[in-house]
Amino acid sequence: MKGAQKMTFRDFTSVVDYRTQEANSGPSRVDPSPLAGTWVNTNDSAPHRIAKLVMTVRDGVLMVHAWGYCTPDPCDWGEVPAEVYADGINSQTAMSFTATFDFGFMETQLQTNLKRGTMVIATTNRFSDLSGRSDYYTREFFYQLDDDSF
Amino acid sequence: METGKYIRAGDRTELANDGVDRKIDVTPFVGTWVNTMRDTQSFVKLIVSDRDGKLFVQAFAAASPELCDWGAVEAQVFADRVDSRKGAGFSAHYNTGLIDVAFQANMNLGLLVLLTFNRFKDGSSRANYINREFFHR
Numbered sequence: 001m002k003g004a005q006k007m008t009f010r011d012f013t014s015v016v017d018y019r020t021q022e023a024n025s026g027p028s029r030v031d032p033s034p035l036a037g038t039w040v041n042t043n044d045s046a047p048h049r050i051a052k053l054v055m056t057v058r059d060g061v062l063m064v065h066a067w068g069y070c071t072p073d074p075c076d077w078g079e080v081p082a083e084v085y086a087d088g089i090n091s092q093t094a095m096s097f098t099a100t101f102d103f104g105f106m107e108t109q110l111q112t113n114l115k116r117g118t119m120v121i122a123t124t125n126r127f128s129d130l131s132g133r134s135d136y137y138t139r140e141f142f143y144q145l146d147d148d149s150f
Numbered sequence: 151m152e153t154g155k156y157i158r159a160g161d162r163t164e165l166a167n168d169g170v171d172r173k174i175d176v177t178p179f180v181g182t183w184v185n186t187m188r189d190t191q192s193f194v195k196l197i198v199s200d201r202d203g204k205l206f207v208q209a210f211a212a213a214s215p216e217l218c219d220w221g222a223v224e225a226q227v228f229a230d231r232v233d234s235r236k237g238a239g240f241s242a243h244y245n246t247g248l249i250d251v252a253f254q255a256n257m258n259l260g261l262l263v264l265l266t267f268n269r270f271k272d273g274s275s276r277a278n279y280i281n282r283e284f285f286h287r
C-alpha cells in the first residue's frame with residue numbers, strides 16, 4: 001500500500017502540480033513566442049561560449065539555431081527543435097526551453113530559463129570520441145537583439 | 151558540420167591531449183542537501199552519494215505524513231572545462247511514467263542550485279514547467 005501511495009505522489013513533483021479543474025484535460029499548450037528572436041552572449045571573451053542563438057517558431061514549435069564561438073568565423077551548430085516550459089502548470093507563456101545538439105563526437109544539451117529579460121543558458125557537454133576531454137558544464141547569459149543583425 | 155572536432159574554440163582537442171587523468175571529482179556534490187525554503191512544496195531533500203566513482207542522487211519530495219522518496223538515480227557529472235577535473239555541475243533524470251523530471255544542478259557560493267524541467271505525459275493539460283530551488287548542506 002505504501003508503494004501505491006508513492007506512485008500517486010509521483011503524478012506531481014510539487015503540491016502546485018495537482019490537477020486543477022482548469023488543468024484537467026486537453027492538450028497542454030505553452031506559447032513559445034516570447035522566446036523567439038536573436039539572443040547574443042553577454043560575455044564576448046569566454047572561449048567556451050555560444051556566440052548567438054536565433055530562435056523561431058515554426059508550426060507552433062520553437063526552433064533553435066546556435067553558433068559557437070570559433071575563429072575566424074562562428075561554428076554553425078545548425079537548427080534543432082526545442083521543448084518549451086512555462087513557470088507553472090496553469091501558465092501558457094514559455095519562459096524556458098531545452099534543446100539537444102548531437103554532433104556525433106559530442107552531445108550538447110541546452111537547458112535555459114528567462115529571468116528579467118536575460119536568457120540564462122546552462123549547457124552540459126558530453127564527449128564520446130575518447131579524446132580525453134572532460135565532459136563539462138557552462139552557464140551563460142544572453143540578451144535579446146531588437147533585430148537579427150549580428 | 152564542417153567545423154572538425156570542436157564546436158567552440160574552448161573545446162579544441164589539443165587543450166586536453168596531455169594524457170592527464172580527467173576523472174571528474176564528484177566530492178563537491180556529495181552529501182545531504184536540504185531545501186533552503188523550509189515550507190517548500192517541492193523537493194525537500196537530496197542525498198547525493200559517490201558509489202565507486204559514480205554519482206547518485208536520491209530525491210525526496212514534500213508529502214505528508216512522510217516525504218515521498220523518488221529513489222536513487224545515477225547522475226552525469228560535468229567539469230568546468232575540457233581540461234579540468236573539477237566538478238561543476240551534474241544532471242539526472244527521473245521518469246515515473248506520468249512525468250519526466252530532468253535535474254540540472256550546479257554549485258554557487260556553497261549552495262546547490264537545482265533547476266527541474268518537468269514534462270507531463272499523462273494527457274492532462276498541465277503545462278510543462280520549470281522550477282528553481284536552492285539547497286544547503
